[in-house]
Structures are given as C-alpha cells and as structure tokens.
Amino acid sequence: MNQDPAAPVSAPPPRSEPEAATSEHGLRERKKERTRTLLREGAAALFAEHGFAGTTVADIAACANVSERTFFRYFDSKEALLLPDSVYLFAHVEAELARRPSHEDPLDAVCNALISAVAPFAASSLTALTHSVAIAGDERVVAAQLVQLFAEFENRLTLIVLNRLPADTPQADLRAGVIAGAALSAVRAVLRTQRRRRANGTLTDTPPSALLLEAFGMLKQIGSAAP
Template identity: 65%
Template sequence: MPSEITPAGLRERKKEETRRLLLEGAARLFGERGFEGTTVADVAAYANVSVRTFFRYFESKEALLLPDGVEIFAYVENALSERPADEAPLDAVCNALLAAAEPFSASTLTALSHPLEDIENVVTTRLVQAFSDFEERLTVLVQRRLPPDTPDADLKAAVIACAALSAVRAVLRTRRARRASGIADTGTAPLVRAFGILHEIGTLEQGA
C-alpha cells in the first residue's frame, strides 16, 4: 500500500522545489546574461513564480550568489563525516572544506563571469560571516574525531577548526585583492595552497 503524503509534507516539497528552481534559474541566467543583466523578475519567471514569491525565499538578487550558512555547514558536516576515521584531524577538516567549497566556488564564479566589485563584497561578506557562525559547531565535530584521551581536546579541536576556517577567510580576501589587480585566481586551487601553508607552519613548529 503506497504511503500517504500529508498536506504539510506536500507543501514542504513544493517549497523545496521552488527554491531549487530559483537557484537553478539564477545560475543559468547569470551565466547567460551576467549578474547585472539578470533581474529578479527573470529569475522568478524561470521558476514560474511571482516576484512577491521570490522574496519569500531570498532577500535580494545578491542572496542567490551563495546559499545560507546552514546549507554551507551541512555540506561541510557531510564531507567531514565521509573522511576516513584514521585521517589526521587537520587533514580531515581541510579536505572536508575543500569538498564543500567546490560547488559554491563553481556557482559563484559562473555568476561573476563579469566581476563587479560590489558583488564580490557581498560574496566575501556572506562567506566570511557563514564560516564565523559555525566555528563552534565545527569545533564540536573536530573534537569527536580526536582520541578520547587527547590532552586539552577541546582546545586542540578549537585551534584546528579556527585555523582551517581562518585559511578560508584568508583565501577569500586574497582572491578579491588579486582580482582587483587583474590577476586570474579561480577554482579551489588557492584553498589547496592555503591548507598547504597551514601544514608548512605546523612542520616548522615541529622542527623548532
């Protein structure tokens, strides 16, 4: 006997589908027309909803450039849970952040095919705020990966989580400065390098 879906469940599915279509439409239209050449009405029309409905899901056109902090953290949390249990905590966090950053980097770079300084300010601000908001939550996840007898486990977990997220923030600021100078800097390669620098610092400290 097929399971019945309640009206509340149908409404939630409809909301999720509308949000997905709005994001899908934004990605496609930004890529075809550029951010500046796409209006809220264009995105709403793609999802077959009204402009008024659009603003029930997103506060502005700029908000379409990145998902909210909850969604970003969900990507990180899922990626971290898939890392090998015996992987070093810093490696696990860095690899999880890299895996989570890829879809967001791709969609943002598509939208910014014609980079504009004010848009990049919005993107950088939203990402930095999102990462800052879940430093404590990431710290908890890191601590769960540490052996139970780890000395100062709470402190070690906090340092690992905050160091990794600080590297992400450093990449965002550096990328923005490089673009302003006309230097090409795309994809997740700068993030890979930033995490490499973290490991280099750790190696230097160990050798001191």
C-alpha cells in the same frame, strides 16, 4: 485462461483518500522545491554577471519564470539569496568529516572534508559573490553575513574536531578551535586571493581545489616550522 478481448477492462481500484492526499502533497512539495531551486540558481547566475546591487527581485523572478509575488513566498528579500547554499555546503563538509577515518590526523581530516566541498561550492551563490568582480561595490553588504556565516560554522566545526580528538589530548578544546580556525582561514585566504587576482587580471586557470591544496600545504609547513 485467456481473457476475452471483447470483455470490458476493469478499471484499477480508486485510491483511498489518504493515499490521494499524500500523493498530491508530495507533488506540491516537489514543485515547491523545484521553484526554490530555480530561484537560487537564477540568483547565483545573475549575481555573478551583474553583481548584487545590479540584480533586482524582478530579475530573479523572471529568470525562474515566476512572478515577484511568488518569489516572496520563498524568500523574504533579495538579501536572503546572498548565501542560500550555506546550510547545504556546511552540512556537506560536516558529513564528509564524519566519514573520514578516525585515525586520520585531525587537520588532514578537516582539510580533506573542505576540499570535498569545492564542487558544490562552485555552483553556489557564495562562490558567485566571492569571485565576481561585479560585486566589488557590494562588499559591505556581503561582509557582515560572511563573517557571521563563517563564525557559526567555525564553532560547529570546532565541536566536531573536538569529538575526534583522543580523550587524553592536552587542552583538547583549544586544539580543536585552532584546527578549525586555521583550516577556515586558509579557505578565506584562497577566496580573497582569487578575487584579488580576478580584479587585477592575473587570475589563472588553476582550479580552486589545487589552490586549496596549496594553502593547506602551507598551513602544515607553518605548523611544522613552529617551535
């Protein structure tokens, strides 16, 4: 039966207090995450353009259109933004490694997982700090964090590789450590090479993924040439 157009339209039933509270909480969390993302993205861009020393907390806050007081609600200091995407990047590599075929050679699996992280790495603060000529004077500030970061991830990667190795692998723990360490050493070599080439004006348009593939190829050649 058609409703009388003149009849009053009934309002939707009011949300219960738990539903309203949940909705408001979800909205607040989304706003917080958006602000955090803006601060991280702004810091990455500013670090790349001006270097770490040349970027202030005020600059980062202004880039995200928030106050300095708001900045400190999300991060303890400017230093906390040096490597803000590391957790995500390493989780990405670990998840990708878990998806690799179980029969794949362990070194190939690690290399392919690391290559998959090139795109997200390129958008992170870490790549801005590692590639930018503007941060050369800040190397000591960054170095200790980079060393600690890679050491922790290397330990985690070693355990994942160890779990992929057949149960009867001789000295499996040592082999897993060598595979993880060698793969990450190749990554570090690519980053250092790009930075050095940028500094002396010889950096080409070769994408990082291609350089990484080359580095991993060299790593395998070295391994196959060993007695």
